[in-house]
Amino acid sequence: MNSVASDTILEIENLRVHFPVRRGFFVQRAAGTVKAVDGVSFTVGRGEVLGLVGESGCGKSTLARTIVQLVPATSGSIRIEGRDLTTLRGREQRTLRTQVQMVFQDPYASLNPRMTVADTLAEPLLVHGRASRADAAAQVAELMERVGLAPRLARKYPHEFSGGQRQRIAIARALALRPRLVIADEPVSALDVSIQAQILNLLASLVREMGLSMLFIAHDLSVVKHISDRIAVMYLGKVVELGTAADVIERPSHPYTRALISAIPSPDPARERSRQRMVLPGDPPSPIDPPPGCAFHPRCRWAVETCRGQVPPLEKSSDGRHVACIRTADIED
């Protein structure tokens, strides 16, 4: 697969999402800021799947929710086909938002328990006047077939389905408006391992057949490497490494990525035995009070004095990937 598609669907530039932490009852003053997303830039090309990985609390989900405008951006821009979603208002924003849809992590929580599948899937069509109540049924049936559900189940309620089936419904809902970009926020982590592969295959085939782009978020690299063209690694609100899936997985460059990759178990017992796990000391730091300089330096065994002083920029390295580390050249493999 190609590395970066020629035309981009989503372009995120220097996006920041900060949450003020307020203290005080009568007079509220800012006691700090949670920098959930702190200066993130990347693009997603047409038909491309960008995997986004990072540990819990690193800002992946906030980033996803900001792109679909569930959370307002503090600064920066989110451009969809060249138009900035953060500056548009009202009708124009609503129209542009239909281009980006989202699949949520937990299919048990993301479906309204009081709506039938047909109602759930018809809702986006009705909201945007894409179908009348009468001809929504045909489109609903088509959507259900597309995600591998029998259309005769349309009159059933979410609790009558299994987790995997529910996630199929959620995916169908995301596809109803024929978006250009689907944001999948850990779409398989709430599912059984046996079901995960089915949903991943479904997503991959939808990307192929419908020319979708996808931002695929997970904390599990082995899931991401399956489906992604490129992979971005996030640590504490920042992208620390961005490159093709093969590069990032096979030849990780940033120390944090190396630690993540070393944690993937291998199905081959021989390799599994010889696998060197790189255990990171300590916990991820608090996003209210991140360490100065490179946020990763307290846990990094290659850290030097400079790492404490300056924030390393995400720079293009010689092999075409982007890494935010000043020590990459000095790290031995």
Add this chain to the structure above:
Amino acid sequence: MKFSLNPITAKKLRRFRQIRRGFVSFTILAVLIGLSLIAEVLVNSRALIVRFEGKWYFPTYGAIIPGRTFGLDYDYATNFRELQARLEKEPERGWVLMPPVPYDPIENCYPGEFFRPRAPSFAERHFLGTDQLNRDVLARVVYGFRNALIFAGCYIVLTYLIGVSLGCSMGYFGGRLDLFGQRLIEIWSQVPFFFVVIIVASIVSGLGGMNLGWLLGVVVLFSWTSITWYMRSVTYKEKARDYVHAAEVIGAGNTRIIFSHVLPNVISTLVTFAPFSVAAAISALTALDFLGYGLPPPTPSWGELLRQGTSNLSAPWIVASAFGALMLVLVLVTFIGEAVREAFDPKKFTIYR
């Protein structure tokens, strides 16, 4: 739109039916309410059917029929009990069929006679006796029940209307509205309810008289807070659920999200409050009537009957009737409330998982 029951709701109803005590109470109360709706046919000083000189009359509903129609020497409303007594002597002119209890709740059954409570008597058809103003106690209990029901019904509709709309907007929109709404409720719910009602009632009585509307207004003014508080918190919780986010991503507007996502998922729990609201409304009305700040006399009411009863303990049938009726209804309503609560218990109905 086709009417269909959500399977979750259907399941809850099935469970409610399985809870015997609650369901039986519900059936009994439903029958009582049904009977109170046709109370005019059962307890009334107007006759059900009059056959007089070849003509049929059905005086129960509609305008009063003057005495002269039946050959009596007065133009005011016919006293059908007298007419019945008279026609029994001259059966060839016709006959009168009276309701089982042939008395009105506000009529003095023995005009001109000394006011005294009369003991229950089947012969006189005073099944629960009369009160100190010669009025039939059963008639007053029955019509008092109906007044209490009307009051409770209006009370529920009004408090829920205010509570659901205000609470839902507070929880959903948040911000200033929520902040000031919460403080208002906190302050407002500290106002001592009965004192205020008594003060307002005495002012209103001075101005020209209490009526159902005023009383309802005053009681509702101090009762909307709990439902509002509850609705606020459940809406707030529901709003943070992923399916509401999903609807936002789809592009659904606030109105749509509130009415097709939030409300259907929170409103069912409100049903569990309804029986207790009914009990609260009936108790409040009775208490106010008992204290003399409720509906003006001669409106039939249980509180007024209780007051009479407690000051005429030598006529125990008055206090016993009022107390018995009050207790029966409150117990039934509470049993229903418990059963509804049990049937709607979310622990038995895992909706989300």
